[in-house]
Amino acid sequence: MATAHQVQAALQSQVQAALAGVTVVNKVAIGWPPIKTLTNIAKTQAALVSIYDAKGSKSSTRWGSTVLSQITIPTGIGVVVSGTVLAPNSTLTVTISGSVTTGDALGLVLDNFSSPLVNDVAECIGGTVVQCLSTDTPITIASKLATQLSNDPTLSTWVSAVAIGSTVNITNLLSVPIPIQANVGNGGSQVVEVGRRLRNLQVVVWTGTELNRQIIGDPLDALFAGLEYNFNLQMADGSFGQFYYNNDMYLEDASIQDLYRRDFHVSVDYGVTTNDQLYSVLVPILQYTNT
């Protein structure tokens, strides 16, 4: 996720690389340099480059949220139901297999068509979810499923459940057929670009001599022009920011004597992203209305 600091850090890295071969001792850092450091630059004739937020950043969002990448975690367990409809007084088996991946869950859905509407919401679909622990096995998961069905005040009037090893026998207690389904799932994550920022940055070169100002400043001039033309600015997370080299200037304003300054004004248009968690829908409960 690109942040304001990551943009500055990426620019710092580029500037350091561009100045790696120059003969003048230099330091490149984010933020405004302390006055003592500046006076030392004037005395020692070294050089300093400060990367500073020039204020005035603004939203450059041009489109709605966009999913940049998505990761889903495959389940380690599997489930098979011996039929799709549980006839009155009949029994079906739910068989669990595999080994647990952290985050696995199992959901069982039952559909009772004889149940009335209450407050315009169908009471006919019920379900339960078993959240697996990393220590669970198909046998313990089957046991948990049977226990949850037996302890549910509604579902226990619809069916009875008995665990035998990794299998659960489910018997219909009603006089109507009950459609049945079982699902397994895990989670995931996705990176979503929820906005963009156009951030203005000020890269300030401080040197102790005019010659050093040229030695330090000119490579940066070429660097920024190249970033705009060729590659843009790559962030630590691999994303790119559109780079704009706006202007530069020699500053001879009132300052400390023997301090030579050159300012570069650049902008970076980068994405602001969020890392969202994804969830599997294991028990889809529908809502019905009479309108």
Place this chain on the structure above:
Amino acid sequence: MVNYARIQAKIDKGLGIAGRHLGPPYTAYRIGANSTGDFPTAWTQLKTGVPIYRERVSISKLEIPLSGNETLWYSIFGGMSEYLLGDVFVMTDPAYVPGISYGPGATSIPGTIEFNGIALAWHPAGFVPIGARLDRIGQIYRPNSVPLPNTDGSSYWEDTLDNDQPLMLVNGTYGFGNAGQSASFVPLGLASMERPITSPLVKPAIPGGMYMMRYYAYLPELPGYAPTEGDAIVTQDGARYLVVHPYSQNTGVVGSQLLLDRQISQNDPS
């Protein structure tokens, strides 16, 4: 016939007697015809053990058309009849020993770069001689009138210390040498004005940022040199000041009273 000169000689003699009883010893220095280099080694040592007793005096009593008391002025109680304006006296009282001597340890911190000095600034008839406080040495540089050549053959108006001309004492006269040479050390008295809040020297005004800081300096009469705006004074500890308001007198109370911008702080002690 008794005239003002003869009266003054008697006054001086009386002050000399007073100084002999009350004043610690000073060494007297003067720029000689062959003096070349730094104060005090290159200056002519006139006499050692000159007893001087001093008392602070207000500027309102002196022939100076300034109202500020930024220079520390002294009434000199000592025999000044043989000395000239611009002569410098440096206290040489030995280290403090109770009942025997009264110098470093009692009146100054031993081992520092400051010294206890006086420049004879005014010696009018019918008046106690006046001295100005001197406490350190510094070098003076003047912006070069010749631009600095760049490596590509172009030139640049570099109005900073790199291209400044050093003020050098050669054969009794001060003059400016070439950029890159080291200036001769001169004695001076430094003082700071009250610290007003002004605009920051380097924007933005971050915490700990530097604001315009004004200092004052007194320079004794230095033959061949008249301070001008933009002259830089670099004290022995590496601090740098720029002259923004020179004021010099060659009659009355002589010497230069300078208003300075402090530009660069002193070096960290090693």
